[in-house]
Amino acid sequence: MKQEIRRGKLYGIGVGPGDPELVTIKALRCMKESDILILPSEPREDCHAYRIVRQIYPEIEQKKTISIPFPMIKEKEKLEEAHEKIFHRIRALLAEGNTLAFLTIGDPTVYSTYGYIHRKVTAEGGMAEIISGVPSFCAVAAALGISLGDGGEEIHVIPASYDVAETLNWRGTKIYMKSGKHLAELKWLLSSVDAEVYAVSNCGMENQKIYRDAVSIDADSSYFTVVVVKEKE
Amino acid sequence: MKQEIRRGKLYGIGVGPGDPELVTIKALRCMKESDILILPSEPREDCHAYRIVRQIYPEIEQKKTISIPFPMIKEKEKLEEAHEKIFHRIRALLAEGNTLAFLTIGDPTVYSTYGYIHRKVTAEGGMAEIISGVPSFCAVAAALGISLGDGGEEIHVIPASYDVAETLNWRGTKIYMKSGKHLAELKWLLSSVDAEVYAVSNCGMENQKIYRDAVSIDADSSYFTVVVVKEKE
16 A cells, blocks of 8 residues: 555645635646645535636636545544545545645645645655645735734734634734634734734635724624734834 | 826735745736836846746846845844835836836745835835735745644744744744844754754755754755744644
C-alpha cells in the first residue's frame, strides 16, 4: 500500500477568499492538471470553493468530482475517525494513479481540513503539495482599506468559536475568524472595548457587507464574517 | 488639488511571496491596466516584486517604471517625512491622470509601506484599491507541509526586529517575520524553547532553504527568513 499511494498526486489548493480573480495562476494550473476534484461539500454547487473557481474557469464543470463532506465537530475522537475515513477514500484514489485537486477556501494552512489529509498522505510516503491561496483576512483588510500590521505591530488570528474574553486586551491587531454562532457574543464583548472595530461578511462575494464599528455588526450575518480589531492610533 | 487626484487611480498590488505562479489573476490584470509601475527599489532589476512578476509577465519590461525607494528607518518623524515626500510624488502622477501599480511582495496589508500611501491618497478623496496577495507565511507553511492553525489554535504574526522575549510563551503558532539582523538572537532564544521550530529562507525562490529546528537555522541567511514556532503535539 505504501508504494501504491505514490502512483497518484494530491494538490491541496487554496482558491482564495471569494473574489474569483484572487485565484492564483498556480491554483489554476494545478486544477487543470488534475483528474479529479475533491470537494468538502455535496452537491458541488453548494461548495463555496467550487463556486469561486467556476466563475474564472468554467471548464471545471467537465471535471470528475468527488464530494467528501467534512463533519463540523469539535470532539477529538469523532473528528479523527472522520478524518481517517476520508483519508482512506483519498488513499484509494491515489493508489489508482489519480492526480487529485482538494479545493479549500482561502489558504490550505489556515484552519483548513486539508491539513489533516496532507499529513496522513505524506506520512505514508505519498506525494502531496500545498498550493497557497490568499487568506480571507487579507481580502477583508483590502475591502476595509486598512493595514493589518505596520512597523512593530503584532497580528493575532483568533478562532472566535472558542473562548475569546482574554484576547480582548492583547496589543496589536486581532482578527477573529470562524465566529459562527458566537458572533453575537463577540459583538457584545467588543462593543465595550476602546479600539477600532471592523467586520466584513461574505468578503468578495455579491452579498459583501462592511461594518466600521461593533454596534452595527449584524450578528446573524454569516459564518463568513471576519472581525478585525485595531488599536486606536 | 483634491479633485485633480481623482483623475488617476492607484492599485496597491501584492505579488505574493516569491513563486511567480502565486501571482493572482487580478494582480496580473491590474498591472496590465496600469500606465506606470511604482517600485520601492532602484534600479528596478533589484526590486524583488518586479523580479517575481517579470518571470510570469515578461511584457512588464515595456512598462514605464518610477522607483521610489522607501527608507528602512524606525524613527517616527523621519519616517513620516519620507512618506510625505513619496505621497507628493504619487499625488502628482495621479493628478496627471495616470493609473499606477504600486508593487509589494506578499500582501499589501501585512507590513507593507503601501499602507501609508493608501491612507494618504484616500484621505484626499483619491481612488486607491488594494489587490490582495499571498502573504509569505502561507507559502512558508506550504513549503514546510505544516498547518499554521487547526481548530482553536491562535496564529500570532510577530515582527522579529522588535522585542520578542515575552512572545515565546504565547500559546498557538508564532510566525516571526522581518527578523533581519535579529535572526541570530531569535535563533538563540528559540534553541531553549520546548516547541517545534521551523524556518524558511527565500521561500519560493531558487535559493530557498528549509530548516526544521532552531539550531540549524543559518543566522546570516537572509532578510527573507520566516520562522514558525508551533506547540508540540
